[in-house]
Amino acid sequence: MTISTVRAVNRLTKRWAAAQPPDGGTGTVFTAAGVWPLLALLADGAGGAAREELARAVGIPAGAAAGAAAGAARELLAALAGVRGLRTATGLWARDALPLEEAWRAKLPAGALGTLTGDAGAETAVLDAWASDRTGGLIERMPVSLQEDTRFVLASALALRLKWIRPFYEEPGHVAEGPWADRLLPLLVRSTSLLDRVRVAHGPAGPVTLLEVVGDTGVDVHLVLGEPDAPAGETLGAGIDVVTRALPATGADLLPEGKPGPGLSVTTVPAVSRRPRLTARTVAFDVRAEHDLLEQARLFGLESASDSSRGHFPGISAEPLAIGSARQAALARFGAEGFEAAAVTALMAVAGSAPPALRYRVRWAEVRFDRPFGFLAVHRASRLVLAAGWISEPGTVSE
Numbered sequence: 001m002t003i004s005t006v007r008a009v010n011r012l013t014k015r016w017a018a019a020q021p022p023d024g025g026t027g028t029v030f031t032a033a034g035v036w037p038l039l040a041l042l043a044d045g046a047g048g049a050a051r052e053e054l055a056r057a058v059g060i061p062a063g064a065a066a067g068a069a070a071g072a073a074r075e076l077l078a079a080l081a082g083v084r085g086l087r088t089a090t091g092l093w094a095r096d097a098l099p100l101e102e103a104w105r106a107k108l109p110a111g112a113l114g115t116l117t118g119d120a121g122a123e124t125a126v127l128d129a130w131a132s133d134r135t136g137g138l139i140e141r142m143p144v145s146l147q148e149d150t151r152f153v154l155a156s157a158l159a160l161r162l163k164w165i166r167p168f169y170e171e172p173g174h175v176a177e178g179p180w181a182d183r184l185l186p187l188l189v190r191s192t193s194l195l196d197r198v199r200v201a202h203g204p205a206g207p208v209t210l211l212e213v214v215g216d217t218g219v220d221v222h223l224v225l226g227e228p229d230a231p232a233g234e235t236l237g238a239g240i241d242v243v244t245r246a247l248p249a250t251g252a253d254l255l256p257e258g259k260p261g262p263g264l265s266v267t268t269v270p271a272v273s274r275r276p277r278l279t280a281r282t283v284a285f286d287v288r289a290e291h292d293l294l295e296q297a298r299l300f301g302l303e304s305a306s307d308s309s310r311g312h313f314p315g316i317s318a319e320p321l322a323i324g325s326a327r328q329a330a331l332a333r334f335g336a337e338g339f340e341a342a343a344v345t346a347l348m349a350v351a352g353s354a355p356p357a358l359r360y361r362v363r364w365a366e367v368r369f370d371r372p373f374g375f376l377a378v379h380r381a382s383r384l385v386l387a388a389g390w391i392s393e394p395g396t397v398s399e
Contacts, residue, residue, distance in 0.1 A: 001079035001080075001384065005075060006382050007244075009385070012032040012058070013388055014236075014240045017233050017240065029330045029332040030387070031345075034345040035156075035293065039058050039300060039301060041069070041073050044073075044107065045101070045315030046305065051312075054305065057301025077109055078109075079382075083218060083219065083379055085160060085219060088156070090112045090155070090156050091153075091156075092112050092153070092155075093116045093123070093127070093153045094113070094116060095152065096117065101315055101316055116150065116152070127146075127155070128141045128142050131157060134159065134344075135343075136159050139329050139343065143329040147348075147350060149350045153347070157344045160219060160342065160386060161338070162215035162221075164214065168280075169336060170284075173187050179372065180283075185283050185370070186283055186396065188281070188284055188335070191277055191278065195251055195276050195363065197214075197280075198210065198251070200255060200260055203238025204238065205227070206226060207227065208226045208261070209224075211367055218379065220377075220380055221339050221375055221378075224236060224374040225261075225373045226262055226373075235374055252264070252278060253276065264365065264368075268363055269362065270361055271362040274362060276362045278367070279365070280366075281366070281369065281370065282368075282369035282370075283369065284394065284395040285332070286331070286332075291330070293327060306323045308350060321349045323350075324348045325346075325347070326347045330389075341377055372392050373391055375390075
């Protein structure tokens with residue numbers, strides 16, 4: 001995938017994180033990588049103000065060569081299909097009577113086109129089955145409510161599953177302070193000699209600590225912890241800058257002793273070998289969210305496009321069309337053995353052991369994610385952020 005496309009998607013992720021800060025409930029999860037290709041396809045068929053706004057949202061100039069946005073969408077989807085452990089799909093279901101422009105239809109991924117017959121019950125069942133099948137059952141329903149004037153549904157699905165190279169072990173227990181104090185938590189613990197798996201950077205809202213958890217498919221998950229009073233959106237934004245290498249960060253092997261970052265302590269301890277040690281403690285989590293993209297229509301370039309008093313997509317159809325709904329359903333699960341995340345995005349157009357001798361002294365870093373924190377699932381080679389979110393509530397301890 002091209003660097004320009006990766007940067008455009010990551011910019012949308014960062015804007016989304018800033019514009020929709022996590023709530024005070026269980027947290028949130030979202031994936032701009034599921035929204036961006038759909039917006040790019042719409043931009044390619046849009047006209048007037050809608051084209052300008054969509055082009056700005058996807059980061060491709062409205063005056064670019066014809067097909068540039070749709071071409072970038074196809075290129076991104078093809079590249080994502082080559083990522084191990086990641087499943088992606090795009091679908092378009094249109095009314096029989098809707099005349100689609102052949103030039104725009106030809107830019108859709110192969111096998112994407114389906115039909116809406118007017119039977120809302122049967123169509124809903126088909127869309128739900130598609131969402132479930134394309135995400136391996138992680139998302140069971142298409143986030144759309146069909147209406148009498150629905151002309152087409154444009155949807156994407158993304159499902160990611162990976163195993164940790166070095167698993168955690170589960171250690172249910174308590175933390176002494178913070179919003180999760182005195183609760184039995186599903187704590188996860190592991191150790192490594194690679195101190196640079198944890199890094200500290202300084203963002204606009206203060207220092208942030210990142211822990212890189214390496215997956216077996218070329219995708220890694222980065223946990224992001226800021227200061228207790230730092231806004232969640234800014235903490236996530238700083239994390240995105242670090243993983244995309246826009247903001248420098250220092251590994252624990254080079255940090256001073258003491259508490260050089262949120263949740264992080266570095267010291268020197270007696271040990272049985274010369275190897276340094278990093279101990280990471282976090283919690284298992286399972287977070288779900290549904291987003292109404294029209295509530296933030298300006299962010300996604302959908303302000304003009306959702307005005308049903310006129311049509312906005314002459315490049316898609318001669319019939320006047322407007323966006324009637326735009327939603328995303330997403331989830332993320334982090335456990336001892338691995339991580340999984342999924343999202344379905346739908347845009348609907350309507351008319352309009354015993355201790356041995358301690359012979360050495362080594363550097364020991366310990367990092368704790370035992371209060372609300374963020375996470376980023378990142379494709380290692382391209383630095384594309386596939387999913388992002390915030391954990392306000394940890395998972396529960398199973399019997």
